[in-house]
Amino acid sequence: MYTPKIYERSGLLKESWDVKNTDDGITVFNTRTDGEKYIPETIEYGINYDYSGYGYAYEQPRPFIAKTHKELKDSNILKEAMKKDLKDVGFDVE
Template identity: 80%
Template sequence: MPSFKNLKELEKYINEQAKKALQNGKYVKDTVIETGKKYVDKEVYIYQPKQYERTGLLRESWDVENTDDGIAVFNTRTDGEKYIPQVIESGIGYDYTGYGYAYEEPRPFIAETRRELKDSNILKEAMKKDLKNAGFDVE
């Protein structure tokens, strides 16, 4: 363990190590993605379409990128140029009219994913696992 001249240096070191654990770990990433999939099921796949067969790609299209702050987890589902998560989340831009009207109700699977991650301990517990795997003794 390196030595530190002051608390600011210690804080910087801890933040750097936490960022590395987050970027190299799997538990936080998996937790966010699995929570996102759960809310695709709860908010979007709440009915069985009668006019088309659902591909399931919204549920399975997730990616993770390292950022300056840690990671970004996001849904990547597109249809041509259209970013499908934004359409579904907002209800704006939906152009399927198989029911005789355009479905324009927001189905906030991203907002609900964020809410659960913020309001529960599941993200904290996942981060503890990633830190432990990086060699830190955390409670």
């Protein structure tokens, strides 16, 4: 009988975000590593996946960053959030 191995999620990917000021505003990026492995790169591009011992190999990219980037670029989500924040601190914004 097959007994699948269970992968315990650490939650660190969700918690490992940082922000840097840039000339154009800010850059938001994930800092999650596991030893020498940069986890966002592994997930986004499928680089350095190692599921040996789990009974299967999943080496396909899961582009969570690219999809989020496209969604934000193709919508007014960030613009509306900025307007709301400016209004909340008292600026008159259209």
